[in-house]
Amino acid sequence: MKAKPLSQDSGSRRYAYRVNKQENRKELKHVKIDEKSVESKTETLDLPKKKFYRQRAHSNPFSDHQLEYPLSPEEMDWSKLYPEFKDPTTGDMTKKVTVADIGCGFGGLMVDLSPEFPDDLILGMEIRVQVTNYVEDRIIALRNNNIESKRYQNINVLRANAMKFLPNFFTKGQLSKMFFCFPDPHFKQRKHKARIITNTLLSEYAYVLKEGGIVYTITDVEDLHNWMVKHLEEHPLFERLDRTWENGDKCVSIMLNATEEGKKVERKKGDKFVACFKRLPNPSDL
């Protein structure tokens, strides 16, 4: 008989850990923390451990993953992800998501962006289930452990295929920043169509980005960097920003150092290639 993977073997530590975290997640995920409970609250939550969230390195972006997504942005209930930003009297959100980390992986970029942009709602989109669960658990723990300062209330993650459903989540011109940090390189020629920057997808990114909004890209794979630059430069709605701009931008320095992939590249003393692009006005608006 074939052995079950550890994640499904009810006797394994990983299974027990995941079940426990899942219960926690169900209980804490959408809870707005009651300030009155702050004084009596002493329990700190441990940050999740990556070893319990292992899964395959890649997920096919063309598969049908049975993902949940709203029929239109109006149907999305953001208050579940950012309960602190729900107006208790009107029930409306006081802010909209304006920053998206596409393929956020383990969420390091959002964690570092959060205190720098406390008034922006930042959303990570991640296709892999266990990686998304890890980020959810990380944010639950960070919020819980920073109740008084209310830090990390402006970040959250959604399991989503960013190559398929972006306009279901965001209205036209909603975003001011989109990050593509160390995207999967899909090295083989026949797999290039699975890359997250393509002509068609760039038009979708241009739709959800506001005029003057920024696309940030970083990778350690030079060929992928050249690919992203070529496609973005060829697109009529994007213009590359120069090195001086990059050097003066706070997000570039965060992006260079905060992500888990970036740290891995750092340890191996690899190169990091950065390119940033500004969303231009639609020609019809000129």
Ligand SMILES: C[S@@+](CC[C@H](N)C(=O)[O-])C[C@H]1O[C@@H](n2cnc3c(N)ncnc32)[C@H](O)[C@@H]1O
């Ligand atoms: C190499 S990792 C980089 C993670 C993170 N940005 C970092 O720098 O540490 C690429 C991530 O993108 C995710 N991903 C790939 N295609 C995606 C898609 N279509 N939608 C959402 N996430 C995707 C992968 O699951 C993976 O976690």
